[in-house]
Amino acid sequence: MTSPAAIEVRGVQMAYDETVALRDVTVEIPTGCLVGVVGPNGAGKSTLIKGLVGAREPDRGELRFFGKPATKKRPFLTYVPQRGAVDWDFPITAEGVVRQGRFRSVGLLTRFSAEERGKVEAAMEAVDITALRSRQIGNLSGGQQQRVFLARALCQGGEIYVLDEPFAGVDASTESAIMDVLRGLRDEGKTVVVVHHDLSTVREYFDRLILLNQVVVAAGPTEEVFTAENLQETYRGQVAVVVE
Amino acid sequence: MVRSNLYLERAQEFFAFQYDFVALALGASVIVGVVCGLVGTFLVLRGYSLVGDAIGHATLPGVAAAFLITGTQHPGALLTGALLSGLLGAVTVGVFSRGPRVRSDAAIGIVLSVFFGLGILLVAMIQASPTGTQAGLTNFLFGNAAAITAGQLQVLAGLSLALCVAIGIWFRPLAIVTFDPGFGRSLGLNVSALEMGLLAALSMAVVVSIQAVGVILVAAMVIIPPSAARFLSRRIQGVALWSMAIGGVSGAMGAFLSYLFEGVATGPAMVVVATGFFLLALFLGPFNGVLATALRKRRAR
Numbered sequence: 001m002t003s004p005a006a007i008e009v010r011g012v013q014m015a016y017d018e019t020v021a022l023r024d025v026t027v028e029i030p031t032g033c034l035v036g037v038v039g040p041n042g043a044g045k046s047t048l049i050k051g052l053v054g055a056r057e058p059d060r061g062e063l064r065f066f067g068k069p070a071t072k073k074r075p076f077l078t079y080v081p082q083r084g085a086v087d088w089d090f091p092i093t094a095e096g097v098v099r100q101g102r103f104r105s106v107g108l109l110t111r112f113s114a115e116e117r118g119k120v121e122a123a124m125e126a127v128d129i130t131a132l133r134s135r136q137i138g139n140l141s142g143g144q145q146q147r148v149f150l151a152r153a154l155c156q157g158g159e160i161y162v163l164d165e166p167f168a169g170v171d172a173s174t175e176s177a178i179m180d181v182l183r184g185l186r187d188e189g190k191t192v193v194v195v196h197h198d199l200s201t202v203r204e205y206f207d208r209l210i211l212l213n214q215v216v217v218a219a220g221p222t223e224e225v226f227t228a229e230n231l232q233e234t235y236r237g238q239v240a241v242v243v244e
Numbered sequence: 245m246v247r248s249n250l251y252l253e254r255a256q257e258f259f260a261f262q263y264d265f266v267a268l269a270l271g272a273s274v275i276v277g278v279v280c281g282l283v284g285t286f287l288v289l290r291g292y293s294l295v296g297d298a299i300g301h302a303t304l305p306g307v308a309a310a311f312l313i314t315g316t317q318h319p320g321a322l323l324t325g326a327l328l329s330g331l332l333g334a335v336t337v338g339v340f341s342r343g344p345r346v347r348s349d350a351a352i353g354i355v356l357s358v359f360f361g362l363g364i365l366l367v368a369m370i371q372a373s374p375t376g377t378q379a380g381l382t383n384f385l386f387g388n389a390a391a392i393t394a395g396q397l398q399v400l401a402g403l404s405l406a407l408c409v410a411i412g413i414w415f416r417p418l419a420i421v422t423f424d425p426g427f428g429r430s431l432g433l434n435v436s437a438l439e440m441g442l443l444a445a446l447s448m449a450v451v452v453s454i455q456a457v458g459v460i461l462v463a464a465m466v467i468i469p470p471s472a473a474r475f476l477s478r479r480i481q482g483v484a485l486w487s488m489a490i491g492g493v494s495g496a497m498g499a500f501l502s503y504l505f506e507g508v509a510t511g512p513a514m515v516v517v518a519t520g521f522f523l524l525a526l527f528l529g530p531f532n533g534v535l536a537t538a539l540r541k542r543r544a545r
Contacts, residue, residue, distance in 0.1 A: 091479055106416075134478075
């Protein structure tokens with residue numbers, strides 16, 4: 001064990017009122033890998049993500065990042081929420097959304113310096129949305145919106161990227177563009193965690209996999225974890241895709 | 245002919261600022277429009293429009309109770325009462341909506357009518373008492389900007405300025421949290437604190453405004469200008485500025501109309517003008533306005 005894991009989840013339990021979403025979840029995510037989190041609806045995937053990004057405190061258990069116990073502030077962590085969580089009628093342009101990624105750096109009142117603006121430009125270029133900068137966010141297609149949110153994450157920077165269903169409702173070319181960006185981040189040594197639904201692409205996309213259904217059914221390198229028996233157990237008979 | 249001469253004369257009087265109370269009424273109305281327009285921008289975008297209505301109505305029992313307790317119509321006492329009962333109304337809405345038993349729209353409706361009913365009851369009791377008729381509490385129902393004194397205007401202006409500065413300072417986090425609360429939390433922003441701050445700002449704005457617009461219609465000045473402004477900009481900064489401008493101009497024109505037509509309270513006059521601006525923006529606004537949308541559809545065909 002040379003370097004500590006990027007993320008350690010130890011015995012985490014999280015519940016909403018009466019329903020338990022996560023039960024005694026223990027899993028480790030090594031630094032510099034691209035990890036998929038897969039499981040049926042209601043498996044607690046989004047809850048786990050909320051715990052990781054600090055949007056919700058675990059009821060029990062512990063989170064550690066890079067070997068240190070989690071605190072409230074997690075400046076090394078960058079979050080791309082589910083697209084549906086956003087108010088599409090909000091008066092903001094694509095560029096305005098990307099600029100939000102620099103909030104930690106510019107703070108309340110500082111103007112955007114040339115350097116800050118450069119970071120915003122570079123992020124928009126990386127996902128090819130520069131031409132859309134002045135469009136209102138709700139007037140973009142699903143794929144374009146997702147690119148905007150990815151650009152916000154890119155210009156925010158960070159060591160750990162957490163994305164909640166980034167491929168939901170996006171076109172094929174956006175999906176492959178997003179994957180290129182995520183692989184690029186991984187190759188730079190960043191840790192990327194992606195909640196994912198489409199079992200047919202799991203093998204192609206992820207180095208490691210976490211199969212989740214309230215508990216961790218299996219976790220580890222994709223080729224070891226992505227087996228018919230494990231999927232059967234995760235989806236409990238609701239398997240949509242047969243694994244060859 | 246005679247009538248129109250009368251109005252012309254009145255208009256001349258108004259713009260000559262012959263009487264101090266005209267300038268004071270004008271100042272108070274403009275301030276109300278601007279501050280409500282700014283606070284309202286976040287409120288409308290957050291989907292809290294009706295909370296503004298509930299808080300407006302909820303201030304009335306506070307005004308009346310403050311008069312009953314202190315026995316004076318000192319505006320400091322009355323406005324403190326208004327602030328306390330407005331905040332109590334806001335907290336009640338929040339507590340009820342969070343629980344499982346009452347939906348938030350029902351909670352808003354209940355708070356609005358119960359507080360307002362209680363307020364009307366207290367006002368009626370006060371008016372039935374010997375000193376009551378001079379209490380001037382009915383001014384708080386529809387607003388009477390002309391009754392505002394120079395000292396009061398200074399206080400209103402100071403509070404409004406502080407409110408605008410506070411919202412200006414926290415503009416970025418408020419925008420982030422309103423647009424994408426999950427992302428805001430991941431940045432370490434305290435979403436519920438910002439939300440409470442916004443509701444407190446709303447209560448302050450309402451309290452600053454009720455003398456000029458009245459408790460019944462104050463929500464309209466919070467809701468209508470930002471709703472109009474949304475057709476005029478695709479950036480929240482632009483929406484906020486347009487909203488303040490529309491609110492301020494509506495305030496000024498409302499004060500003028502109220503002076504022109506005797507017996508017309510400032511509140512309704514302001515709201516009518518603001519609604520006029522809303523209709524203009526709805527039809528002519530470049531962003532999702534009726535005309536712009538129709539033109540775009542035709543071009544696409």
